Amino acid sequence: MILVTGGAGFIGSNFILDWLAQSDEPVLNLDALTYAGNSENLASLTTDARYTFVHGSIGDGALVTNLMTRYQPRAIVNFAAESHVDRSIHGPEDFIQTNIVGAFRLLEAARAHWGGLRDRQEFRFLHISTDEVFGTLQAGDPAFDEQNQYQPNSPYSASKAAADHLMRAYHHTYGLPVLTTNCSNNYGPFHFPEKLIPLVIHNAISGRPLPLYGDGRQIRDWLYVKDHCSAIRRVLDAGLPGQTYNIGGWNERTNLEVVMMLCDVLDELKPRADGSSYQEQITFVTDRPGHDRRYAINAGKIEAELGWRPAETFETGIRKTVRWYLDHPDWVRNVTLGSYRNWIAKQYA
Numbered sequence: 001m002i003l004v005t006g007g008a009g010f011i012g013s014n015f016i017l018d019w020l021a022q023s024d025e026p027v028l029n030l031d032a033l034t035y036a037g038n039s040e041n042l043a044s045l046t047t048d049a050r051y052t053f054v055h056g057s058i059g060d061g062a063l064v065t066n067l068m069t070r071y072q073p074r075a076i077v078n079f080a081a082e083s084h085v086d087r088s089i090h091g092p093e094d095f096i097q098t099n100i101v102g103a104f105r106l107l108e109a110a111r112a113h114w115g116g117l118r119d120r121q122e123f124r125f126l127h128i129s130t131d132e133v134f135g136t137l138q139a140g141d142p143a144f145d146e147q148n149q150y151q152p153n154s155p156y157s158a159s160k161a162a163a164d165h166l167m168r169a170y171h172h173t174y175g176l177p178v179l180t181t182n183c184s185n186n187y188g189p190f191h192f193p194e195k196l197i198p199l200v201i202h203n204a205i206s207g208r209p210l211p212l213y214g215d216g217r218q219i220r221d222w223l224y225v226k227d228h229c230s231a232i233r234r235v236l237d238a239g240l241p242g243q244t245y246n247i248g249g250w251n252e253r254t255n256l257e258v259v260m261m262l263c264d265v266l267d268e269l270k271p272r273a274d275g276s277s278y279q280e281q282i283t284f285v286t287d288r289p290g291h292d293r294r295y296a297i298n299a300g301k302i303e304a305e306l307g308w309r310p311a312e313t314f315e316t317g318i319r320k321t322v323r324w325y326l327d328h329p330d331w332v333r334n335v336t337l338g339s340y341r342n343w344i345a346k347q348y349a
């Protein structure tokens with residue numbers, strides 16, 4: 001079996017659903033169910049004997065050690081993290097605790113478990129990281145490759161960078177078979193509507209402003225979440241321990257382009273009552289402090305060495321995503337009650 005951490009979040013839940021759709025290998029999901037974790041994402045697995053959920057933190061060393069002793073996972077895939085840059089600006093503490101201290105405790109438990117295995121070479125610790133650790137690019141700079149210097153600019157990216165360094169050190173010093181992936185911005189089903197794409201879909205159909213920070217010309221490199229999941233499976237199958245792999249879809253867009261495209265798809269699938277475009281709702285708001293201007297991933301290594309390629313284009317992925325949100329109003333309603341409202345009030349005051 002494999003141990004997945006943070007599997008009730010956006011990417012983790014997509015990963016578990018895809019995994020069990022393609023394999024009978026059981027999954028143990030350890031998730032602290034923070035505001036970003038949602039058991040409803042995995043409701044279809046409630047009676048599936050291949051799926052086990054444990055409510056707890058990667059920072060709880062005793063719990064993680066017990067789980068490894070009891071379930072003997074052949075691999076760990078670590079998604080668990082605080083993941084929202086804006087929240088890291090308001091309050092970095094949770095990011096330090098989970099993304100750095102939690103990752104360290106998970107590594108320690110994994111090292112002890114791995115040390116006792118007969119076939120240690122077969123074990124894998126796959127750590128899911130981000131392109132944000134590399135910092136920001138100017139227009140015309142080459143995309144980030146695996147040799148790029150780490151220059152994180154936000155408390156979020158700095159905490160992810162620290163964890164990446166621990167991963168590297170545990171491989172280099174102890175020989176733990178660690179793999180790290182650095183992926184660009186994901187989008188798709190189960191994305192919490194505090195991030196740009198689901199926020200814009202939700203606000204558009206609720207008649208609220210579509211907030212673009214600063215001039216809206218910042219660039220992100222977008223990948224459909226199922227393509228990220230297929231890349232992770234490929235790295236787990238064929239990646240070399242100690243290596244890092246950049247994952248991206250060669251798909252750079254300004255935030256303004258992304259929002260315009262979402263408006264176009266919504267205009268077609270769910271036209272506004274007054275017949276005008278959702279673009280009318282676009283509003284430019286105060287910029288994020290320290291906002292990185294551009295991210296871009298060179299995915300040449302994973303393509304050449306592991307033969308991975310994304311299946312979706314941005315056009316097909318965005319259309320699937322908008323449809324998913326329109327088809328799941330109950331999911332959206334449940335995650336936008338309570339503390340979500342407090343966050344929106346604070347962030348967009």
Ligand code: NAD
Pocket residue numbers: 005006007008009010011012030031032033034035036037038056057058059078079080081082083084098102128129130131160182183184185186187192
């Ligand atoms: P998310 O915020 O949607 O989900 C995070 C999950 O981790 C939640 O289920 C949460 O409950 C859980 N969690 C938080 N603290 C925990 C703890 N201490 N112990 C156990 N579980 C805990 O995040 P996401 O967007 O799914 O991102 C998953 C991973 O992928 C993160 O490590 C993130 O840095 C990385 N990543 C995300 C993106 C993106 O675009 N979303 C891109 C590249 C990399």
Ligand code: TYD
Pocket residue numbers: 084085086185194195196197199211212213216218219220255288
């Ligand atoms: P986000 O989804 O928060 O991801 P990240 O900061 O990790 O890239 O934001 C994506 C881009 O969209 C980023 O440049 C910030 C911008 N953005 C807005 O312009 N308005 C918003 O309301 C949000 C949430 C993000």
